[in-house]
Amino acid sequence: MPCVYLRQFSHNVFSGEIFLRRSAGAALGLIGVLSVLWGTPVLAQDEEEAPSAQQSSQVVLEPMVVTASSVERTQRDAPASISVITREDIEKFPVMELSELLGTVEGITLSRQGNQVAGVQIRGMDMAYTLILIDGKRVNSTNVVFRGNDYDTGWVPVSEIERIEVVRGPMSSLYGSDAIGGVVNIITRGAGSTWRGSLKADAIFQEDSAAGDSQSLSLSASGPLVKDVLSLRLGVGYDRREEDKDVNQPATEGGTAQPGFGTIENRHLNGMLFYTPHSDHELRLGVDTSRRDHTGFVLKREAISLDHRGHYDFGTSNVTVNLDETRNLDGVVTGQKNPNKANTNSVDGRVTMPLDSLNQILTVGAETRHEKLKDPTNLAGWPGTPNYGSDSSTSITQHALFLETEIALLDDLKLTLGNRFDDHENFGSNNSPRAYVVYHPTAELTVKGGWAKAFRAPTLLQGSENWGSVSCGSPTVGCYIVGSPELDPETSTSLELGVHLDKGAFGGSITLFRSELKNMISINNRTADPALAPDYPNFVGFLPDGRPIFSYENIASVESEGVEVGLRAQLSRAWHLRANYTYTDVRDTSGSSSQPVAYRPEHAANLMVDWKPGARWVFSGNVRYVGEQVLVVWNDTRKSAYTVADISAGWRFDDRITLRGGILNITDEGDNREISSDFNEEGRRLFVSVSANF
Template sequence: MQSPTKFPSTFPVPLPLASLLCAAFALPAVAQSDMPTVVVTASSLEQTLKDAPASISVLTRADIEKRPVVELAELLGTVEGVSLSRSGNAVPGVQLRGLGQAYTLFLVDGKRVNATSVSFRGNDYDTGWVPTSEIERIEIVRGPMSSLYGSDAIGGVVNIITRKVGKTWRGSMKLDTVLPSDDAQGDTRTASFSASGPLIADVLGLRVSAGYDKREGDGKVNAPVNGVTQPGFPLIANRQFGGALSWMPAAGQDVKLGYDTSRRDHGGFILERHASALSHQGRYDFGRSEVTLNADETRNLVGTVTGQVNPNKANNNSLDGKLVLPWDAARQTITVGGELRREKLFDPANVTGLPGTPGYRQNPTVKLSQYAAFVEDEVALRDGLKLTIGDRYDHHENFGAHHSPRAYLVYHATPGITLKSGWARAFRAPTLLQGSQNWGSVSCGSATVGCYIVGSAALKPETSTSKELGAQFDYGKVGGGFTFFRNDLKDMIDITSRTADRKLAPSYSNFIGFLPDGRPIFAYQNIAKVRTKGVETSLRAEFSPQVSVRANYTYTDAKNVSGAIGLPMIYRPKNNANVTLDLRPADSWTASATARYIGEQYLNVPASGLNLVKKGAYTVADVNAAYRWNKNLTVSAGVLNLGDKGSQRDTSADFNEEGRRVFLSLLAKF
């Protein structure tokens, strides 16, 4: 008699969570129904979710409208494979499959957004450049997509897709207020508006949108620990405005001109973004084409050092295009495309060279150019079996040529079961700052007695190799799946190795000298290897038109394996799970309850591997209900973080979850 199968000890699923998932996967199947979801981010073609050659999730407009959304990162954190970087109480950054937030590429309608050059952060500003009222859906591709999008897409891509200009006029307005149960926590107010419609029927259309949200800063929400009180959330205030014209001069031809401006205040650090885009899409007998010219300027009005005002600005201009060519006789679709991109940063405070050296502060500008060409071929090997292969050639002004190949198989074993498997190699060039030896910034906690960090022209680009294998099932009202993944990242760019201790500093591998005032200087460096691996699972079931459930669970093992002993990476919970129960007791009433389980994670991991700091696991539950007054007016209310969990911050590396709070929302459509 065979012994029962045992799960390895390296896969610690909490017992209550395991019971929940086992019960969920035992749900019965029901007949297939509903229209399939179409996505555009996973390849150069529009495809249904189950045909897409990638692991991809979609957040819909309905998901966004259910509750007040100040920061989209919080909503993205409910998707399988996504975790949030929560250093202190800063706005969280989005991480995919255990890789840091710098490895997640954000797009708005397929156009790159990146505030890193002016803020020295990851993607914590890039989740909110668009008013939520204008978002149609968000596509999250988990896994490298450098073969299509180039650098920064090693971890994956988040594509925020806005609403199209309609053939008839439509509009919406949403007002939210959030009141915390603790008077020391800040209130939240949000307002958004959008309208769209034809100016000349079937020829010219207009779309406008605007949004504003503000979360007041916290008072003394954290109890003292060893006599030290950690601050709560800072003031968060954002505003956005956008407009677009859509011109259809002939059948199959679409020209769009858009402009967006946004202002985002994170605790007094203020960024403004001005973005313009001109695009043309054409459909012909032989295929279709797309060309887009983007001009993007991001301004940091304050700088990055507390107590100082050092404004800077970055410009990112690009021209990209692609041509999609169906080859029906060979059962293939071939896509060819390319991109020209130019980046520039003007920063008188940080692009200065080293203090006390010749040429200091003589040239406050750093810039670079790069170009790329890519090809992708989707081949129908047989009925139900497709292979997507592609490669992108990038030539970077400072780091030369790099290839990013990808291969992905999609096999529909039965009408309800799909198998997917992929392999990809990706690269990420050092940022404009990391690779510039003229860039430098104060660090180590002080602008006068700390340390100094600088870019390095000796950096090598990061490279990764990724593999995944998964299965999905879809029987209409019941569906789900699982995916195993592994990513090996080499030459990770790092600046965590630094100290203000002047005696200890020379022992660091990236120490390069002292400033005239004695502060040690450290350069960005490459570290050998990081590995992430794990499994993502998801499930949805509609028991009846009145009751449905969605659930997902992610296990992630993310480690720095450069040394003899692998070290866990910070802000990467090994276990994450989300469950949502949706109810529709009557045509005019809807309700839902959600639970987010955030597993144990590390807040600080010294290079020695000693004295690691952990944060315990916790669960956050929300409930809400909505009443549709008529076809134009909906009122919603609910309680967020019902159990008031995760609210105490113990150390500077720790973070708060927002505590228990109630919300009221009004949505008007016309």
């Protein structure tokens, strides 16, 4: 039944049948492979090393996830392709930037242009299409930097993260705009019934003395203020990577060397009060303040949130008020000081009701969100015109209603249907429907598949005709880019089909996916040449000083399809292995012939091995493979494939203190960056780490 259901939807969604035939064939092939593996024991173990019955049951247990639907579910039952990064995963190696750790998840590649902090791309979709959440609350710094999500993965100290849930594929039916590619939900630690504290310090030393070292320090504490009624959690963190010196040699004699990594410095402070006046009701008041410096561009974020979670005879409710302010202290142009400020205030709530007589669980919810940007420089209109500087702010309000129902068609077959209706002040109404099937033909085998439509509204910048910024390589003699109120929202249609095997100590999965993105908002059409400028379709005029002006436009369409493969194996009580592989084919289909999209490696793979020879020791190794990728499309400049390997050892001194150390990038795969569009990997370096719990 699931296959028939998927074929019916896919026929309506995609005009071609090539992907469907390929998906069906691959799925049948996978089922055959998994059937063979099903009957194959895990690697031979000594009898005394075989896991006990209790240990085996622990291996089968899966973490509960909350991001894929309105109802908490295990990973195998979640109506989406979802990965979980656990706290144990985070602690194995020093994590200065969370995006680097996210890059080990299947389906995720990293955009690394110009050595900046890497941005997260899910299934080949640009980083602007990945929605970042902290405890389910949206964070988005695009309005003050307009170039991606590289700031948004780092607003929380790593030491305060309990786990990270990554949904691969669109989730606009629940979360609305920006979730076209997927969702990263960073879930922080709670407060226990007794006081606990933790301290963690990391230091990274570069083998190349010209490269910058790194340090980080974090401290957290939580516990009850009034037993069973009021609890408090506090966290503070600081990390810094020093600026590189002369790490890149000029490509030619007498040439100019490309810069290495610039200074990256982050500070965090957060706290949360947990108030439980009744066993069925909880209030959470959270306060966050962070400062992130990316190579001299500094953003400060301050947020206050209030959550209420209630349990009733008819079901549960969740209401959240979130006030978020992000300030760009420097602006977006190198060498200039043009600060701006964005505010996002939202209220959202949902009620979930089990309808036992109808074999379904129903969730209804609503959200209202108001965004405002004040930018005296870039929201002042066109330089040199009479109205320049008369109005330096813009805002939008949007409302949404959403509904999701999970229907138990059979004991082993569930159908999730959902839709979100968004009413945007400037861009009208949009529906984001979704349908997903989870089928368990056996206790160990799961078949998943679904179809979804998603949308992304233009940002405050893209949609405002008063917003503008210098471009074309010069702040004085280049070109000028502006927003446009004529833009349409971007839309996508996606389909996926996956098979998952969970056989105790062994598990595996394969997922086929395809997405079509329409009306992609682009500013690629622009030139500094005033003679050529009028021939461009998005040319809108000249500034008084003669610079041509170009507006954002809806021109691009992108198709992405591929396969994600995951494997895990508990080889013995001491050895644990995980591996994944992703093939992604991303094409820009806007023109007469399709073109590749930059910074999208077709092939990516990760191998992670843990060895625990005793109660106090743990050894870990990671190997990351990044396939060949295009850096510049028009002249087909490419970066060759490369592999990076890391190792670490950890020793638990006692119940409170753990020491770790290791080598990162053992083979020193740090390419010499010769052009600005290329990027360096950090070279070989040593790290030491100490963590203490008290």
